[in-house]
Amino acid sequence: MKLECKVNGENREADGVREGESLLYILRERLDLPGSKNACEQGECGSCSVYMDGMLVCSCLVLAGQAEGREIVTVEGLADENELHPVQKSFIEAGAVQCGFCTPGLIVATHDLLERNAKPSDVEIREALAGNLCRCTGYEKILDAVKLAAAKNGNGA
Amino acid sequence: MKAESAPTRERPKILPSNPGKIGESRPRADGVPKVRGEFEYSSDLRVDGMLWGATLRSPHPHANIWSIDTAEAEDMPGVYSVLTHEDVPGRKVYGMEVPDQPVLAWEHVRYEGEPIAVVAADHPETARRALEKIAVDYEILDPITDPAEALREDTPKLHLSGNVLKEVHIKHGDVEATADVVVSGEYEVGMQDQAFLGPESGMAVPDGRGGVDLFISTQWLHIDRDQIAESLDLPPEDVRLTLSGVGGAFGGREDLSMQIHSCMLALDAGRPVKMMYNREESFYGHVHRHPCKMEYEHGADREGNLVYVKARLVFDGGAYASSSNAVCLNAGTFACGPYDVPNARIDSYMLYTNNPPCGAMRGFGAVQVCFAHETQMDKLANKLGMNPVELRLKNAMKPGDKFPFGQTVPEPAPVAEILERVENMPMPEEEEIIGRDLRRLPGGVSNVTRGEGVKRGVGYAVGYKNIGFSAGFDDYSTASIALSVEDGEPIIYVHTAAAEVGQGGVTLQAQISRTELGVENVAVLPADTRIGSAGSTSASRQSYVTGGAVKMACEAVRGKVFERVREEFGDEFGGELSMEDGSVLAGNRRIVALAELLENGGIEETVVYRHKPTYPLDENGQGDAHFQFAFAAHRAVVEVDEELGLVRVVEIATAQDVGKIMNPQSLEGQIQGGVAQGLGLALLEEIQMKDGKVQNASFTDYLLPTILDMPPVRMEVLELADPDSPYGLKGVGEPPTISSTPAIVAALRDATGRELNRVPVKPEQLAGIEGEPIRRAPQPGSRGPVADDLGSEA
Amino acid sequence: MIPLKFDYEVAESAQHAVELLGQHGDEAKLLAGGHSLLPIMKLRLAAPTVLIDIGRLNDLNYVREDGDKLAIGAMTRHTDVEHSDLVKSECGILAYTAGLVGDPQVRHRGTIGGSLAHGDAASDLPGVFLALDAEFKITGSGGDRTIAAADFFEDYLMTALAPDEILTEVRVPKLNGAGWSYRKFNRRAQDWAVVGVGAILERSNGSISSARIGFTNMASVPVRASATEQALSGASVDSIAEAAESAADGTSPSSDIAASSEFRQHLARVLTKRALDEALSR
Helix, strand or coil: CCEEEEECCEEEEECCCCCCCEHHHHHHHHCCCCCCCCCCCCCCCCCCEEEECCEEEEHHHCEHHHHCCCEEECHHHCCCCCCCCHHHHHHHHCCCCCCCCCHHHHHHHHHHHHHHCCCCCHHHHHHHCCCCCCCCCCCHHHHHHHHHHHHHHHCCC | CCCCCCCCCCCCCCCCECCCCCCCCCCCCCHHHHHHCCCCEHHHCCCCCCEEEEEEECCCCCEEEEEEECHHHHCCCCEEEEECHHHCCCCCEECCCCCCEECCCCCEECCCCCEEEEEEECCHHHHHHHHHCCEEEEEECCCCCCHHHHHCCCCCCCCCCCCEEEEEEEEECCCCCCCCEEEEEEEEECCCCCCCCCCCEEEEEECCCCCEEEEECCCEHHHHHHHHHHHHCCCHHHEEEEECECCCCCCCCCCCCCHHHHHHHHHHHCCCEEEECCHHHHHHHCCECCCEEEEEEEEECCCCCEEEEEEEEEEEEECCCCCHHHHHHHHHHHCCCCECCCEEEEEEEEEECCCCCECCCCCCCHHHHHHHHHHHHHHHHHHHCCCHHHHHHHHECCCCCECCCCCECCCCCCHHHHHHHHHHCCCCCCCCCCCCCHHHCCCHHHCCCCCCCEEEEEEEEEEEEECCCCCCCCCEEEEEEEEEEECCEEEEEEEECECCCCCCHHHHHHHHHHHHHCCCEEEECCCECCCCCCCCCCCCCHHHHHHHHHHHHHHHHHHHHHHHHHHHHCCCCCCCEEEECCEEEECCEEEEEHHHHCCCCCEEEEEEEECCCCCCCCCCCCCCCCCCEEEEEEEEEEEEECCCCEEEEEEEEEEEECCCCCCHHHHHHHHHHHHHHHHHHHHCCCCCEECCEECCCCCCCCCCCCCCCCCCEEEEEECCCCCCCHHHCCCCCCHHHHCHHHHHHHHHHHHHCCCCCEECCCHHHHHCCCCCCCCCCCCCCCCCCCCCCCHHHC | CCCCCCEEEECCCHHHHHHHHHHHHHHEEEECCCCCHHHHHHCCCCCCCEEEECCCCHHHCCEEEECCEEEEECCCEHHHHHHCHHHHHHCHHHHHHHCCCCCHHHHHHCEHHHHHHHCCCCCHHHHHHHHCCCEEEEEECCEEEEEEHHHHEEECCEECCCCCCEEEEEEEECCCCCEEEEEEECCCCCCCCCEEEEEEEEEECCEEEEEEEEEECCCCCCEECHHHHHHHCCCEHHHHHHHHCCCCCCCCCCCCCCCCHHHHHHHHHHHHHHHHHHHHHC
């Protein structure tokens, strides 16, 4: 089948897609956007989190056909050409990145959280990010990064 | 030696970073590509014309194989290669210490998930479907799943060498010693998984001349290369490995997974082949932490001075050897904990079974025994009516004492100091339970308690382990430093084969180089096998060993720089020469800028660094087996819902001696991350086995801690320099994982009064409800029975 | 991980979905959010040969007042139910429980109808709908019909939906001041319930006029705590603790890697008591 959708602001299409391919597979293997990661493929780890029509979703559990005509934003679409998004900067500055495999999903999930809640409390951050597993950091610096990003946003950065 | 052939894939451009000196927190060099989603993990690799590999695995934990028929799979459109054991060109087995594991099984399978055949096809799904067309005729055998059964004389032997893979016996002092106060217990640690987030993956590219390039996530490039070359029957220089982005490791990437398979397929098909496990396959594709049963007896006098420790440790090594020998040795040597124990008898056994092979995981043998010896210390304190910290302080080992394995405890060994530190740290504020935000109660938003049944507990534990490879292993690392001038600026290129698995080694190498040579621009080249081995990124060793190699190579370069300065400027400077801010200084006086000095050519030095030698244990388990020891203590504060058995860990406090803080931010990250894995083992994480089959090979049913499960970590870090190590540093990665687990369980005992002799602790245990789990198939995405083997539900 | 081969069809309307189901027979499955179905398809535990995507039926995404009831379209997502002011004010237990399904990513895709039609007694909503005495509106080739929640769940992953039927709407009574609580036991936040208990308590003159209690994951289908409900009917508020002791009577929950049957029964008793206490105070 053929798939058309808008990804990171561009109209994209993929031919020869198998019905069973997930949005994650299509992004990674057909649209050259490997930033979203495949860690569990069961919707448990959040590493493949992307926006679909403005909603944070696990792209591994979105079927090709379900993405038809939708607007997708991936981690690759958050930064300007030269300037990192404040969430991205904060993850680096706070030391929230180790192996980094969970990072793209967490960046998108944090971006989504701060869109909805500019000044989340610790427990709100924990609740919002509980669908994103990280095995390296013990999460404390991720919490720091989210708070740092919220502060940066608050300062108009 | 043959001339090295050209790489078959363009290397990513290396951007120099400005790393800061040691002791500074600087953003990691790979941070920007990682947050942009541009960092290239091994699962992200692709080249034109690439095929996808897939692996046929045994569904049975123990079986004879009578035949393998691949004809139908070979005929499928889109399938390029189907290989079995008959196609392994060289050695048909592999293994780091003991080559006992078939590259592809023949005649027997010894664990569920053992690879039997591999396929390469033009789409991953075609490859998977081809696997379904391979017919294997199995004769199913009863699996041997209990190590105690494997140990019995009359049990069938899984390997020609027998079922005992390794035994270590330590006899220290009077092994018949008796004491006035005796406590004993039996303890058990379940099978933990490393559960790195990036599943096994890699891409093999044939070079058209019989050799192969492999782009891979691994912990140790050279041991992979040597094993691959043996099995491909190629000279090592025809097998070139380059490290790709690694999505975590924690020990689980020390053994081979798809390395030989992908190279075989690529060479057979004549095309690049990528292999990538999914999460379920990953649970079968790497070794796990050894489950262990331990019987302990501690004797003490009435004042609480330890008189003796007797321990019998039985580890489940699973089907193949992996690094089990070293785990068995480690566990034996650390079985008594960081205490001055005058007499000891330790028997440590490692058994082959039909369970999944077990091997390296963070803490490596020290984790299991720490749970047992710390539980014993609490029991002893209870029997003596002593404060558990006081009992530990009384018996804490000091420099100059003898370890039970005969080695002298070296400076520094701050066991008492770290215990006192965690004891004296402020306790977390005790928030009123009634009316508290749900999210700060056990069970959180799931609203199981509004405070009903909730009790608080506090527990302590201390642990230790060796850093680096021990017992006579030739443990070394190689580093090359090139100092040159580009665009009028001096720049350092660092090259090692050390695997960056997320721990921050690349940043640290840059920091060391920056510190030693006073040059701001540092580029760390990709780790590969063009340079000599760096050893494994495991055993908390890379900062020490590869850090030492980088430092030594920098010193060699600096020597050459000074030589050149003396050649050009004489040697009357009125002060020591040094390098700072891109210049050579004498005292405070600038002699020459490096840009000028190196105008006509840079300087490159390659060195091999070794730490001081270690020695194997003798027949009584005595010897100078280890070269460095790292210590950490933990205090856990928990709240338990006694009726439901749910736990909220309120806080973990820890004190750890690291010798020298090289990068504060990454040190904190190691400690926090290590504690999280200790918490997982205490409360959540276990690969559940039934009749040799994994019951929970998914992230739905293998429970990793989430951000809601992890408490804040309060930490104090000591910098007591090791006189033998570079900068005095000590390895830091593993100690946080070792004693955090027993500290949490001690706190649970404090809260509930229950025994809790097994980890992970289940809610049933905490709530006092017995009940044996009955087998059910793993059902990610659904908690009800699906398949037909689910009679219990009906 | 890619599921076995299947054909993919998009339904333009509920009626169209019914037609497509009729064409493809019982090898076809409806695909709503896909968060129950796709994971098991990837694991080859389900292998429909045709998937009919009803996720684009936006006219089935609504929450409406309908007299003393709320009508909720089957394609309403968990997140919409969780955040609906109408649901929050008139049927708080439903909004609350929808907010406990999975993690945010799951709630953004998963739908009420998908969750019910999947018929998994381990998901949180079926037991709550049972406790609510909800009604399900079903459209099929023979027209529309309405079925009570108590008659909808037939067996493990089996519902009263015929192969050519689609669930279109759920109706729940407004709570009108009845107390409620949902308590969900899981070892780790945002996981599936090991056991969940939903309770709705109506009070009059200081005693309990009725208690309705639905269990998550205590059987192959969602079930009610009948013995406790009977014990509480017309009883004093002081009888909750004693009545909760019989919460697990007559149940035989499964034993699996998450919990033994015995532990599930224990959890059912403790959580029922706590849920009733909370419902009483709400």
